[in-house]
Amino acid sequence: MDETDDTLTPLHPNHVKVTRIVAFLCALPFVIGSIVLEAVQILPFGIFVIPVFLVAVFLVLRVPLRRYHARGYDMGEDRLRVVKGILFNSDTVVPFGRVQHIDVNQGPLQRAYGIATLTLHTAGSHNASVHLPGLGNEDALAMREDIRSHIKRELD
């Protein structure tokens, strides 16, 4: 198996929508705050609203898309590879033989969009849990079953 090749599977497209909504919710208070500051008119128009608005648009529209493209996973025969990060890259491989237990989690937003986060727990102090968000719910469950079949019975 060649780990350096670009054989990564992209995440579910809905992952972008969910991260955008989350980013929007985070940016909203700042946008509102800047509008309030404008309303009291201490400084000329646009000092607060324009930069805040631009940053918010960047964070809501551009960043989730770039992060989506930077993310990916590769389900091998005996290992899962998870790649993420725009500026700070991380490329983690977890062999199925070292997985202690597996979680599939869905938040309310993720549920609405039918996606889920797969989490593999290992015994290592570093990378004790490796998260892989933005999988289609069915895919995540199938992956869980697949990985579980690789873990020996005694472990559960």
Place this chain on the structure above:
Amino acid sequence: MDTQGEPQLPEPQLAEPKRTHPLSFAVKAVNGLQNAIFPMVAGFFALRDQSWAIFGAIGIGIAIAAITAGLSYFSWRRFTYTVGATDIRVESGILSRAARSVPFERIQDVSLEQALIPRLLGLVQVRFETGAGGKDELALNYLAEAEGERLREVVKARKDGISEEVAEGDGEARVEEPAETLFAMDEKRLFTFGVFEFSLAVFAVVAGLFQYVETFASIELWNLDFWSDSLAGPGSWVSNLGLVGQIIGAIAGLITFVILGSVTGLVRTFLRDWGFRLERTDKGFRRRRGLLTKTDVVMPIHRVQALKITTGFIRRRFGWHGLKVVSLAQDSGAASHDVAPFAKVDELRPIADASGFALDPSEGSEWHRGSKKYRFDSALIELAVFVFIAAGVATGLTISGAASPAFASIALVAGVLFALRQMFLWRFDFNALGARYFFVKQGWLAPKLDVASRIKLQSVEIAQGPISKRRGYATLKLGLAGGTLEVEGLPVERAYELRSAILSSIAQTDFSELAG
């Protein structure tokens, strides 16, 4: 050892609930007395205008001691443990009842610990480590020493599924397997070790004490008048000695400093490592040490994940090294996985062999260096930080006019030195991948060697930041149970090469085959 005042029955009574040793309630009561001291002092100060203040204070003390003793008596009465066929069960609680069952298979280690007071009474604390991680572990507070030993043997034997024979030969009849001593430290070795453990902790303690005294007595340590007054009084002869005298005084002070530091180190080492003995038993490594608080820890060999060899920059000149193991279950306290804190490399080799590890890569594998670019970039970054600081200081000094801006060059020099150090460190970065182990050697004055078993690693991550991505190096982070193992500044190709090699050996075995 009997714990209930009932005659000791043969084997089947193992399944009956037992109490801890009756004296353990005395230990808890004595510990409770310590809690009574502060209220006594507080009470005394509150009542100090009354003529009967001292009696009031003693009364408070007695009342608190009585309550603690009563409570510990009842909790002793209500605390029972049962060694069953498959588990240990403990029931406790005065008003509420708590019952816990710990299956033998889940017990990782059994350790015996003796603090000062229990030791005087011949009692021992037995702790069962379940790997649940943290405080919520089962501890039997104070059994008789022999009962503790016996319990440990029973648990270990049951765990290994040989319960029947062991229970037969209960107690003294069962002779321990002849253990092979791997490493021991005599008084002479301890003394040398203690000298190298030079510690300034005593000064922190003394300073703390002074601060404490300050608030009670009106000695103001940080007040200049206090010192000039005392110097003018009995201390005035010091200032009359002139320059030579002052220099001699300073030297004498320095010597005192060194002696005090060494003595502290010696005392601490003797207290901690007195009678240090590491043995190989059929259950794993067994380590005994301690002067006032004796500890007796068994570390199963198959749980050893990695070895760490450290040294100090002076002791290294004399060939002294310390060996630690990284184990799946972390027992109490820091640095408690020391298996040989102070030894020559030749003494470490048999220990490494016994734990199934090697200290040198096998034939055919060679040492690789880290990335030179990584060191160059780190040097540049450190230099930049100091240049930044120097610029800040220079502007500050020019504006305030407090001193010549030339002082900022000190920061510049420091920056250059740090940068040179980074470049120099490159010469001491090594990693090697043997057939079974992964070796990482780092450090200039006090080099460290980490040896990890290839198949006992849990995951492999390659991380890159914005700079390292452009410059072609990466950090390799290995998932190690019970510890961390990271190699910074590897050339990217080497990182990927290491990863695929390590992953291929991990994938061959399942975790359950490792943990045993």
